[in-house]
């Protein structure tokens with residue numbers, strides 16, 4: 001495991017993470033097939049849950065600066081070392097190697113997140129501001145700034161705000 005697409009990373013955090021599942025009332029439901037997150041079907045559930053639970057606080061940290069701090073702390077915890085590999089022509093690429101092989105998936109996720117916040121800033125990651133939803137999201141590169149994990153949550157919040165306003169007007 002060397003890389004993890006950002007969509008797959010978000011799926012991992014939201015479908016296996018304890019907080020997103022409980023907030024959505026899905027705590028007792030079966031986990032999906034790991035292939036929905038681009039992972040091997042044989043991937044160990046405990047590893048997926050543990051990895052998701054360590055990643056969710058990065059998204060949930062209150063400010064962009066806190067998200068970077070959380071991410072930095074997690075990277076340090078894994079004791080990752082960075083290696084440069086190259087082909088014969090000298091075209092090099094980085095390899096992030098965890099101190100413990102059990103952290104391979106976590107390190108792949110951390111690398112993806114580090115790329116996102118270094119290139120685009122930590123305001124491009126966060127958790128949903130919807131009711132009964134703390135799902136993680138990563139902005140698409142050219143999308144508008146967002147507050148919700150999905151159009152469903154954004155729509156629900158809009159309806160709730162509208163109801164609140166009409167209730168107040170009726171008074």
Ligand SMILES: [Zn+2]
Nearest residue numbers: 128133149153
């Ligand atoms: Zn949501």
